[in-house]
Amino acid sequence: MVGERTLAIIKPDAVKKSVIGDIIRRYEAAGLKPIAIRMTQLSKSAAEGFYAVHRQRPFFDSLTTFMSSGPVVILVLSGDDAIKRHRELMGATDPAKADPGTIRALHGTNIEFNAVHGSDSPETARFEIGYFFSDTELGVR
Ligand code: CMP
Secondary structure (H helix, E strand, C coil), X not given: CCCEEEEEEECHHHHHCCCHHHHHHHHHHCCCEEEEEXXXXXXXXXXXXXXXXXXXXXXXXXXXXXXXXXXXXXXXXXECCHHHHHHHHHCCCCHHHCCCCXXXXXXXXXXXXXXXXXXXXXXXXXHHHHHHCCHHHHCCC
């Protein structure tokens, strides 16, 4: 889809490793344009709301504790087929299974501390972008 939008989060593990710049450089080099960026620290309840679809999973508490453990960088990326292309750039959820050269293979630690998040469908992208950014912040582009 032309000019599709997706939500990316540079997770606390990647921020601690000082690879924010490397990750954003990879987005831009791939033609995924940041149209909104915010650095913040999520509360536990904000992380729980964001990951509400995973509420029943055994890793939910640990995941939301991790996601609220330190600063994150939240971005809206725009580009043709942004959702799919961003997922290819990230690699598989488990860094051990991610293709060489992908962000998770390079910067992830394990299936939970996996450096980055990306929306997995247009519906999820709409929810996730709206969770963090208002229409005013996204502007007319
Ligand atoms: P993300 O793409 O942000 O979406 C859900 C997150 O849950 C995922 O990345 C991982 O951080 C985490 N996750 C997924 N599967 C597992 C698992 N089996 N064990 C622990 N954490 C997981």
